[in-house]
Amino acid sequence: MRKxxxxxxxxxAFVTLAALWFTAANxxxxxxxxxxLAGSDDVANTVASAIKVTTQYYGxxxxxxxxxxxxxxxxxxxxxxxxxxxxAVMDMHKAGVTDSAQYVALAQAFVNSVPTDPVAFxxxxxxxxxxFGEVLGAVKAALNGIALAIQNAKPATTTKGGQ
Amino acid sequence: MDPTVAINLGFAVLNxxxxxxxxxxxxxxxxxxxxxxxxxxxxxxxxxxIKKLLAL
Numbered sequence: 643m644r645k646x647x648x649x650x651x652x653x654x655a656f657v658t659l660a661a662l663w664f665t666a667a668n669x670x671x672x673x674x675x676x677x678x679l680a681g682s683d684d685v686a687n688t689v690a691s692a693i694k695v696t697t698q699y700y701g702x703x704x705x706x707x708x709x710x711x712x713x714x715x716x717x718x719x720x721x722x723x724x725x726x727x728x729x730a731v732m733d734m735h736k737a738g739v740t741d742s743a744q745y746v747a748l749a750q751a752f753v754n755s756v757p758t759d760p761v762a763f764x765x766x767x768x769x770x771x772x773x774f775g776e777v778l779g780a781v782k783a784a785l786n787g788i789a790l791a792i793q794n795a796k797p798a799t800t801t802k803g804g805q
Numbered sequence: 806m807d808p809t810v811a812i813n814l815g816f817a818v819l820n821x822x823x824x825x826x827x828x829x830x831x832x833x834x835x836x837x838x839x840x841x842x843x844x845x846x847x848x849x850x851x852x853x854x855i856k857k858l859l860a861l
Contacts, residue, residue, distance in 0.1 A: 675837065676840070679840045679841050679844065680832050680840060683840055683843055683844040686848045687847060689848075693851060693854045693858060697854075697858055700858070717855055721848050721851045721852055722852075725848050728841065728845070
């Protein structure tokens with residue numbers, strides 16, 4: 643198992659960088675509103691994947707009750723914050739805001755509202771430690787990627803909502 | 806590097822890349838309103854699934 647750690651760490655780093663690059667590239671050519679919605683959808687999808695893996699691992703005894711509760715609590719916080727972020731983004735769009743800096747500020751507030759570093763959790767099983775480093779690392783990467791993607795978005799050419 | 810580790814590493818990276826491409830493709834076919842509705846539905850489903858996970 644010791645050989646797995648550097649390899650998995652490399653994989654997590656590679657996948658995280660790839661995710662950030664893809665997210666940033668996905669934001670290029672799109673307006674900040676669309677990019678913020680896409681980032682929020684990415685976060686929701688990574689959380690859905692994390693829930694499935696958590697259920698599988700708990701069902702096979704690879705996670706104990708406190709570990710399951712910790713992960714579920716983290717995912718619940720991310721989901722609640724993601725909904726608040728998206729609703730704020732939609733309100734801002736309806737108000738006619740097109741300035742990417744204001745969408746970036748919302749994204750930063752979103753990231754700051756989820757203070758726990760999920761890859762710092764400790765598990766009783768080495769396999770669970772490695773697996774949830776990847777799974778929750780992907781959630782964290784999706785979260786952190788939103789602000790980067792919005793910064794790379796092109797300014798909207800039209801205003802909506804009458805500003 | 807152990808060949809098994811290398812294969813697992815390759816599959817993990819490939820799987821993540823495929824998921825990212827699928828997600829980007831799915832999003833590109835949606836309007837803004839559809840994308841917002843999809844994210845909302847996924848979040849609501851996630852909330853429900855988290856409750857079920859905690860009840861296990």
